[in-house]
Amino acid sequence: MLRDIFPRRLIQWLGPLVFAALAGLVVAAAIVVSGVFNLAATTPHPQTWADFLHYVFKRSVAFHSGDLKPPADLDSPNRIALGAAHYANVCANCHGTPGLGQNPIQLAMTPRPPYLPAQIVQDDDKAIFWILKHGVKYSAMPGWPTQVRDDEIWSMVGFVKTLPKLRYDVYRRVAFGETGSGPVNLPRIDFGSSPALRRYVSFNSDVPQGNVNHYDWPAAGPGEWGQTGDVLTTCARCHGAAGTGRAVGAFPNLAILSPTYIRASLTAFASGKRQSAYMQTIADQLSPAQIDGAAAYFAAQPKAKSLAAATFAVPAADVAYGAQIALKGLEARHIGACAGCHALADTDVRAYPRLNGQNEDYLVNQMKLFRAGGRGNSLNYNPMAAVAKNLTDREIGAVSAYYAAQTPYGASVLKAEGKLVQAQR
Ligand code: HEC
Ligand code: HEC
Ligand code: HEC
Numbered sequence: 001m002l003r004d005i006f007p008r009r010l011i012q013w014l015g016p017l018v019f020a021a022l023a024g025l026v027v028a029a030a031i032v033v034s035g036v037f038n039l040a041a042t043t044p045h046p047q048t049w050a051d052f053l054h055y056v057f058k059r060s061v062a063f064h065s066g067d068l069k070p071p072a073d074l075d076s077p078n079r080i081a082l083g084a085a086h087y088a089n090v091c092a093n094c095h096g097t098p099g100l101g102q103n104p105i106q107l108a109m110t111p112r113p114p115y116l117p118a119q120i121v122q123d124d125d126k127a128i129f130w131i132l133k134h135g136v137k138y139s140a141m142p143g144w145p146t147q148v149r150d151d152e153i154w155s156m157v158g159f160v161k162t163l164p165k166l167r168y169d170v171y172r173r174v175a176f177g178e179t180g181s182g183p184v185n186l187p188r189i190d191f192g193s194s195p196a197l198r199r200y201v202s203f204n205s206d207v208p209q210g211n212v213n214h215y216d217w218p219a220a221g222p223g224e225w226g227q228t229g230d231v232l233t234t235c236a237r238c239h240g241a242a243g244t245g246r247a248v249g250a251f252p253n254l255a256i257l258s259p260t261y262i263r264a265s266l267t268a269f270a271s272g273k274r275q276s277a278y279m280q281t282i283a284d285q286l287s288p289a290q291i292d293g294a295a296a297y298f299a300a301q302p303k304a305k306s307l308a309a310a311t312f313a314v315p316a317a318d319v320a321y322g323a324q325i326a327l328k329g330l331e332a333r334h335i336g337a338c339a340g341c342h343a344l345a346d347t348d349v350r351a352y353p354r355l356n357g358q359n360e361d362y363l364v365n366q367m368k369l370f371r372a373g374g375r376g377n378s379l380n381y382n383p384m385a386a387v388a389k390n391l392t393d394r395e396i397g398a399v400s401a402y403y404a405a406q407t408p409y410g411a412s413v414l415k416a417e418g419k420l421v422q423a424q425r
Contacts, residue, residue, distance in 0.1 A: 083159025
């Protein structure tokens with residue numbers, strides 16, 4: 001049989017070839033066991049080897065990112081502001097800050113994290129997305145902390161693309177909000193004495209990764225706020241010192257929420273039960289005492305509307321339709337009035353968030369997440385997936401525009417909601 005496939009002369013070579021292969025393996029094993037391989041980060045890869053590795057990396061990314069579809073609004077100011085704030089928190093630690101360069105520790109890594117403000121080597125949005133979502137093996141580039149929602153990753157893609165053109169002063173404003181332009185004196189919240197609540201493994205995997213990777217929750221990680229007690233300055237960068245968010249970005253308004261709901265949300269982010277890379281990396285560095293303190297601080301701020309302007313233009317007729325959904329529901333389709341639950345925001349033990357005066361883009365995004373299954377609940381009660389499942393995009397836009405336009409504790413809204421709640425009892 002073998003003779004039919006291979007001519008005679010080749011068969012003569014088969015023995016020596018197998019022997020050479022085995023000898024090669026033995027030599028390779030001897031080199032590995034001897035330890036002469038130099039894995040020091042201080043010895044850079046030879047240029048041709050580095051070029052080869054980079055080629056393998058680029059081909060792998062191109063292959064795996066082929067089917068992705070970038071959203072149309074990748075360069076919207078909201079996405080860029082969201083991405084910028086998270087970049088300053090997490091990515092600048094390795095990739096550097098526009099106008100300020102990288103520090104000696106970043107430059108001592110192999111492979112060296114590219115200075116993204118100078119150059120994005122990958123010019124394809126899909127490739128950048130894939131790298132951000134999955135990270136790069138055998139390099140320091142981490143995967144995204146949660147894999148269940150892509151909207152936040154696309155916002156980061158939108159921001160990363162602006163880096164090469166971004167001046168330092170503009171970056172500072174977009175990444176740090178109002179606190180970037182001067183000190184804001186906010187009260188400190190002490191870390192407290194008994195921080196460890198439970199054993200923590202990883203956002204993305206339940207499989208223990210070996211003892212060296214375990215850490216107790218919360219981790220007093222790279223963000224110093226966990227240790228210094230300077231928690232609120234960090235929150236203020238995205239949510240504003242008064243909790244009402246910023247003029248740009250889909251940052252939720254915290255001033256309208258109850259302390260119960262804020263506490264429940266932060267605890268859910270920290271445990272990974274509610275997914276957001278932007279908030280999980282913050283919340284899991286807070287102790288229970290700091291979570292309580294932040295909840296009390298923001299819930300005590302004057303109740304005001306979100307500072308943000310909406311990106312979507314919703315026709316007036318739709319806003320009226322939104323009011324109908326909010327206060328009466330859509331009986332024919334078995335959609336109950338939203339206010340039936342949400343008007344109880346300040347009175348019920350269940351953690352109902354107040355929607356009046358919330359950031360419009362944030363409301364739209366959250367309902368789409370509920371509908372797609374990308375938002376976990378804060379307490380053990382979460383009827384929202386079932387509610388959002390029945391709503392069309394137009395209805396989500398309409399009811400969000402209605403709620404965003406309301407003064408948080410305006411007399412007419414409270415009256416309409418009060419009547420509704422009484423009618424239900
Ligand atoms: C601990 C260090 C570290 C952190 C934190 C980090 N990166 Fe990276 N990143 C790297 C390294 C190292 C590479 C180079 C990988 C390679 O070429 O093998 C890289 C590669 C990249 C690339 C591909 C660059 C290109 O053009 O080819 C992008 C884009 C990127 N990172 C963005 C980010 C963003 C956005 C964040 C924050 C969410 C981030 N990185 C966080 C270390 C880091
Ligand atoms: C890097 C920007 C950023 C920082 C810093 C930040 N947040 Fe957030 N926060 C967000 C974003 C974005 C969301 C929306 C997350 C989502 O899409 O689920 C959010 C959501 C929240 C929510 C849930 C709101 C709701 O209506 O459900 C709470 C509560 C919250 N943040 C509190 C805090 C506190 C307290 C701090 C400071 C310790 C803080 N955040 C720091 C960006 C930030
Ligand atoms: C049966 C009670 C109930 C009804 C009816 C209801 N909700 Fe909710 N909703 C909740 C609860 C509870 C949460 C908090 C979920 C969690 O644990 O994070 C919530 C959360 C939300 C959020 C997220 C708010 C934030 O700050 O993150 C939005 C947006 C929302 N609901 C919109 C609506 C709209 C619009 C309607 C009507 C079409 C509606 N809800 C009807 C109970 C309800």
